[in-house]
Amino acid sequence: MRGQFSLTTINTTIFMATLQLNLDSPVRQIPYFIGDDLWRDLVEFLRANFERHSVFVLSDDNIARHYRDRASEVLDSLSHFRGMITFPAGEASKSREMKAGLEDQLLGQAAGRDSVIIAMGGGVTGDLVGYLAATLHRGVPLIQLPTSLLAMVDSSVGGKVGINHPVGKNLLGAFYHPAATFVDLRFLATLPDEDFRSGMAEVIKYGTTLDDEFWLYLEKNVDAILRREPDALAHIVRTSIAWKIRVVAADEKEGDYRSILNWGHTAGHAVEKLSHFRIPHGFAVASGMRVAARLSQRLLGFPEERVARLEALVQAFGLDRYRCSDFDPEEIWQVMTADKKARGGQPRFTLMRAPEKPELFYPVEKRELFHVLKYA
Numbered sequence: 226m227r228g229q230f231s232l233t234t235i236n237t238t239i240f241m242a243t244l245q246l247n248l249d250s251p252v253r254q255i256p257y258f259i260g261d262d263l264w265r266d267l268v269e270f271l272r273a274n275f276e277r278h279s280v281f282v283l284s285d286d287n288i289a290r291h292y293r294d295r296a297s298e299v300l301d302s303l304s305h306f307r308g309m310i311t312f313p314a315g316e317a318s319k320s321r322e323m324k325a326g327l328e329d330q331l332l333g334q335a336a337g338r339d340s341v342i343i344a345m346g347g348g349v350t351g352d353l354v355g356y357l358a359a360t361l362h363r364g365v366p367l368i369q370l371p372t373s374l375l376a377m378v379d380s381s382v383g384g385k386v387g388i389n390h391p392v393g394k395n396l397l398g399a400f401y402h403p404a405a406t407f408v409d410l411r412f413l414a415t416l417p418d419e420d421f422r423s424g425m426a427e428v429i430k431y432g433t434t435l436d437d438e439f440w441l442y443l444e445k446n447v448d449a450i451l452r453r454e455p456d457a458l459a460h461i462v463r464t465s466i467a468w469k470i471r472v473v474a475a476d477e478k479e480g481d482y483r484s485i486l487n488w489g490h491t492a493g494h495a496v497e498k499l500s501h502f503r504i505p506h507g508f509a510v511a512s513g514m515r516v517a518a519r520l521s522q523r524l525l526g527f528p529e530e531r532v533a534r535l536e537a538l539v540q541a542f543g544l545d546r547y548r549c550s551d552f553d554p555e556e557i558w559q560v561m562t563a564d565k566k567a568r569g570g571q572p573r574f575t576l577m578r579a580p581e582k583p584e585l586f587y588p589v590e591k592r593e594l595f596h597v598l599k600y601a
C-alpha cells in the first residue's frame with residue numbers, strides 16, 4: 226500500500242487534511258505448503274524470505290511437550306532463532322490477559338519490527354498468536370503452523386484471528402493473513418482422538434455442502450481416515466483447504482458467500498453455548514448439521530436420502546455423541562435469536578436446497594425448528 230498525505234489550506238483557520246491512499250490492492254498470494262515433515266521447507270522459507278528477522282515460535286504447552294525438541298533442533302540452524310514461548314493449552318488462553326503476557330515476554334526479549342512469529346498449534350494458538358502478530362509493532366510477519374485437524378482445514382485459512390472477551394467468543398480480532406502456512410500432516414500423529422474427530426466435522430461440512438465427490442470419498446474411507454493413513458489424511462486435508470480457499474477468495478467479490486461455511490453452525494453454536502463449551506466444537510457442529518439437513522429437507526426439499534447419508538456419516542465418525550434434542554428447545558431458540566445473525570426474532574440458517582445448492586441466511590420459524598429438534 227502506497228500512501229500520499231496532502232494538507233490543503235481552506236482559509237486561515239481551518240485546514241482540511243486529505244490522506245490519499247493508492248489502494249491498488251495487489252493480488253496477495255499466500256502459499257500453503259501441505260505435506261509430510263515440512264520442517265526443512267520451513268527453514269528454507271525463512272532463510273529465503275526473512276533472513277535477518279528474529280524468529281520466535283509461540284505454542285501451547287501441550288504441543289511444546291511433543292514438538293519443542295524437534296522445532297529447536299531444526300530452527301537452531303537459523304542464526305536469528307530466538308526460542309519458543311509457551312502458554313497453557315485451552316480456549317481460556319484466547320484472552321486479553323494472555324495476549325498481554327505474551328506481548329510482555331516478546332518485548333522483554335527485544336522483539337522488534339524485524340521479528341517473524343510462528344504460531345505452532347491448534348485453532349486457539351493460531352487465533353491468539355495471529356492476533357498478537359497483527360498488533361505487535363502494528364503487524365509483524367506471521368507463519369501459521371497448524372497442528373490440529375481443525376486448524377489445518379479451517380481456522381488457519383482465511384486470515385481471521387482474535388481472542389475472546391467475557392461477553393462472548395472472538396469479539397476482539399482482525400483479518401491478518403500469514404506470510405505462509407505450513408500444513409505438516411505429521412503433526413496429526415499425536416492429536417488426541419477426540420480432537421481428531423472434532424476436526425472431521427469441518428471436513429464433513431465441506432463434503433456435504435460443496436463437493437459430492439468428496440462426500441462419497443469420505444463415506445468410502447471412514448476406516449482409513451480414522452486409522453490416519455497418510456494418503457487419506459493428505460486427501461482430506463488438501464481437498465478441505467482447497468474448498469476453504471475457494472470460498473474465502475469468492476467471498477471478497479460476493480459478500481456473504483462465506484456463510485456457506487456456517488452449515489451446522491447455527492444450532493451447533495447454540496448447544497456449544499448451552500453446554501458451557503463442554504461439548505467440543507466439532508461435535509456441536511455435527512449435531513447442528515443434522516438439524517440443518519432436516520430443516521433443509523422439510524423447508525427446501527433437500528433429498529431425504531441425503532439427510533440419511535449425512536446422519537450415517539456423522540455416526541460413522543463417532544460424532545453423534547451429543548444431540549440438539551438433548552437440550553431444551555426453548556433454550557436453543559433463545560440462544561439462536563440472541564445471535565448477531567438473527568433478524569426479526571428469527572434465527573437464520575445456512576440450508577441446502579439441493580446438492581451443492583446452498584440457501585444462505587434462511588429465516589426459520591420456531592415451530593419448524595421445534596419439529597426438527599424432536600428428531601435431530
Ligand SMILES: NC(=O)c1ccc[n+]([C@@H]2O[C@H](COP(=O)([O-])OP(=O)(O)OC[C@H]3O[C@@H](n4cnc5c(N)ncnc54)[C@H](O)[C@@H]3O)[C@@H](O)[C@H]2O)c1
Pocket residue numbers: 285287288291314315316319346347348349350352372373374375376379380381382383384385386395412413414415416417420423506
Ligand atoms: N479463525 C478462524 O477462522 C477459526 C475457525 C474455526 C475455529 N476457530 C477457533 O479454533 C479454536 C479451536 O481449535 P482447535 O480445536 O484446534 O483447539 P486447540 O487449539 O485448543 O487444540 C485442541 C487441543 O489439541 C491439542 N493439540 C493440537 N494439535 C496437537 C497435536 N498435533 N498433537 C497433540 N495435541 C495437539 C491442543 O494442545 C489442545 O489441547 C477455537 O478457539 C475456535 O474459535 C477459528
